[in-house]
Amino acid sequence: MNISKTLFVNLIRCERYSGLHETLNFHERAIISFEDDESLKEIQSQLNEEKKLALLENMKMFEIDEDPAKQDLSLKTEKLMEIYNQIELLAGKKIQKKYDGKVIYGKGLKNQKKISHKIEGYNFFTFVDAFYESEKSVNIHEVKATTSNKFLDIEYKNKNGKKEKMFKKKGDSSLCFNILPKSEITESYKKKLNKLTDKFSKIGRYIYDLAFQYCLYSMKKDSKEKEIRAYLNVLNSRFVFSGDYINSLPKYSDDIIFEVELTELMDYMMPNIRQDFLKVIERVNNNNASPVKLGRHCMKNDHRECKFYKICHKEIPEKNSIFTLIDRHHGFKNKSGEKKSVYDFINEGISSALEIPDQFVQRERNRVQIEVMKTKTKYFDKNRIRKYIDNLKYPIYHLDFESFPSPLPRFKGEKPYDQSVFQFSIHIEKTPGNCDILLDHKGYLATNHHDHREDLVKELCNIIRKDQGSVMVYHKQFEEKRIKEFMNYFPSYSDKLKDILNRIVDLKLFLKGNIELESKMGFQEKKLFNFYSPGLEGSFSIKKILPEFTDLSYENLEIKNGSEAFIKYLEFENMNDKEKKVTEKNLIEYCRQDTYAMHMILKNLRGIVYD
Ligand code: SF4
Structure with a gap:
């Protein structure tokens, strides 16, 4: 053999x-x-x-x-x-x-x-x-x-x-x-x-x-x-x-x-x-096929995840599983200091978050999560979310970038795995709640693999005016980093880009919460979530948040996530004109959905917290 x-x-x-x-x-x-x-x-x-x-x-x-x-x-x-x-x-x-x-x-x-x-x-x-x-x-x-x-x-x-x-x-x-x-x-x-x-x-x-x-x-x-x-x-x-x-x-x-x-x-x-x-x-x-203890060797959510993962983990419930608990990788301690890992519980037969003995649920976040799972009732801190919304300035520019994290740099100044931006989408919400999916949409898409970065930056700076309006993103670390990179590549746009950078607000934090921002807003007590729902399954990604607030879905789109978007962009050179036109349309629809989704989440959030 x-x-x-x-x-x-x-x-x-x-x-x-x-x-x-x-x-x-x-x-x-x-x-x-x-x-x-x-x-x-x-x-x-x-x-x-x-x-x-x-x-x-x-x-x-x-x-x-x-x-x-x-x-x-x-x-x-x-x-x-x-x-x-x-x-x-x-x-x-x-x-x-x-x-x-x-x-x-x-x-x-x-x-x-x-x-x-x-x-x-x-x-x-x-x-x-x-x-x-x-x-x-x-x-x-x-x-x-x-x-x-x-x-x-x-x-x-x-x-x-x-x-x-x-x-x-x-x-x-x-x-x-x-x-x-x-x-x-x-x-x-x-x-x-x-x-x-x-x-x-x-x-x-x-x-x-x-x-x-x-x-x-x-x-x-x-x-x-x-x-x-x-x-x-x-x-x-x-x-x-x-x-x-x-x-x-x-x-x-x-x-x-x-x-x-x-x-x-x-x-x-x-x-x-x-x-x-x-x-x-x-x-x-x-050649023993009897069950063994599960653990890190199964390499869940990793590119080396075991091909028998589903067979061995068939007892893990689809809903409310222990894997949806935030910070689970730190393990769970009871008051006497006894510590158990996720896999300790699973190997003892406890695979639902609802079955974990209460004494081991010491983290406030996990308590909120479990309470929401039990009561099937969404958790809101309306006061805090309202404060975030009150601080917004109009027009709001809902912004999203699509990028290709190229292992081998393609353009001057890039390093391995730099996120090479090839597309952006912006929805402009002029007054609270007023934004049309098509009429208020702007965007940019590089339609080949040439260096379009300066063009893209120029267009970005043209669309986002120096009018003090908030620039809303989802998960600001990504967009902030890209804008700083643009400042480095194209110093002549630094002033405008810096202005955009200073106006960024992160919609994710309205929901997930942020201790530092909220203490500046005058909240003394440290809180960990402003919103939680059983549907989130431990994640605040826009794909999970969207169905909580709107009927919008990525399911009907040809391109459903960021990875598919950059893979389509990568394949541009192998496409004929007809295929390329269709792909360009699909990319625009996908990126447009991301920024319109932000607008819709905010709109519906307003309705809930000002109710
Ligand atoms: S999933 Fe793979 S690694 Fe994990 S117990 Fe089963 S066979 Fe072993």
């Missing part, structure tokens, strides 16, 4: 995975034979899906959208795969330059180095993104579409309580991790080290993938004489695109790729990874 890296990281999740995999006939051809073309194709397609989902996660699409079908998004465009391939090739080229051309890398598995090793009759195998071998040494390079910030930002407290970086700089675009001598290890360091080696943590999973390859190679007989080094190659979060193009394609310098050397960490992890190989063999031999 052949066991790929992907299968390995799934089998190591829990004891049940192997049994379900077998029982439900999830045997990929890869398990039968991975040498023939068909098997290779199947492994490649699995890997591609995984990579597209990883890209979407890095683009923060899993946090922004709450569409249950979000994971299918990756299937809708090959463009994402093209981007991932490009990142791998950029990394390969950089590595090749460094190691004098003796590097095996390339698009697709056929061009990559295969490492395999047999243990107890099982053939474990993997393909290495870039592989270098000389007489004395071997370098294993894994490419991930994440950014260097994830490594640069990790700090621990040393013995003097001073903050130190976990990873040390080796140059402008490389880092190295060295294990501290025992005498210097602190509790804070141990905690961070545990995170790095935790295969289910956001960063640990990248490291674990590399550790699998490193361990597999180091177990081979012919590797014993050679020094093995291991690296992750990621996007440099501080790389700023110069704006140079060759044949209309962006020209990137090698600095766009950031190398993180992890050889010492690999050696530190090896004893555990070797144990994991034995654990996997035992699990495959047993």
Whole structure:
């Protein structure tokens, strides 16, 4: 039996995975034979899906959208795969330059180095993104579409309580991790080290993938004489695109790729990874499909969510589940300090928020949520919402941006994953409640992949006049950040943009509440919500809020969420004129809905709080 890296990281999740995999006939051809073309194709397609989902996660699409079908998004465009391939090739080229051309890398598995090793009759195998071998040494390079910030930002407290970086700089675009001598290890360091080696943590999973390859190679007989080094190659979060193009394609310098050397960490992890190989063999031999404890290994709402998630979580109720409780990731403590996690409760058979023993519900927010679930009555703090509305100035400009969080920067001044704005919509509400969906609507849409940013900014500044009217957005962090970026790209518009920035109000806070703003409004008591309804299921996203106040819906629209919008924009270049016209219309309708939705929520909110 052949066991790929992907299968390995799934089998190591829990004891049940192997049994379900077998029982439900999830045997990929890869398990039968991975040498023939068909098997290779199947492994490649699995890997591609995984990579597209990883890209979407890095683009923060899993946090922004709450569409249950979000994971299918990756299937809708090959463009994402093209981007991932490009990142791998950029990394390969950089590595090749460094190691004098003796590097095996390339698009697709056929061009990559295969490492395999047999243990107890099982053939474990993997393909290495870039592989270098000389007489004395071997370098294993894994490419991930994440950014260097994830490594640069990790700090621990040393013995003097001073903050130190976990990873040390080796140059402008490389880092190295060295294990501290025992005498210097602190509790804070141990905690961070545990995170790095935790295969289910956001960063640990990248490291674990590399550790699998490193361990597999180091177990081979012919590797014993050679020094093995291991690296992750990621996007440099501080790389700023110069704006140079060759044949209309962006020209990137090698600095766009950031190398993180992890050889010492690999050696530190090896004893555990070797144990994991034995654990996997035992699990495959047993093929036990009986239920096991649920937990982080199921990777809920993650691009690596287990494919058996629905089977194992079938007892979780659709409504009022424990997963709808806000701040649940902090766990639940009772008055005597006993702490339980969400999964502790689930594994005890408590999966509805309504079943959690009262003594464990100490957070005020959760108390409000549970009360609303029980009474099925919406919760309002009309006084506070009224105060927010009283502070509005007219005309109100309801504003929304659509953007493409491009992993590879496309325009001068952009960095990896910068949100490249391609569309905005504005509804102008001249007096309270008066705004027509069509007549009072303005907008801008870039209809190709050229740099339209200055045009877009100019239009934005033309539409939003210096008249002191409030600029209403939903979740202001996003729009504020974009406007600050515009100020940086186009300083000549700074004054106007700064004025817009200072006038931003966030409709989400009217409902979710904000302690700082409300204390300025004169409210002494700290409150956590101004509105809650069972339909929100723990989320204040506009898609959840909308049906609470209006009959508007995204269901009838062709484009239903921000991810679909940018994917359609991405596909512009593959469309004929007719398809493009239809897509442009759909994009305008979608973005228009977002700003009209804000107007309608506000309008109906007025009706409720001034009743
Ligand atoms: S959903 Fe969780 S418990 Fe079930 S097989 Fe997957 S990882 Fe194991």
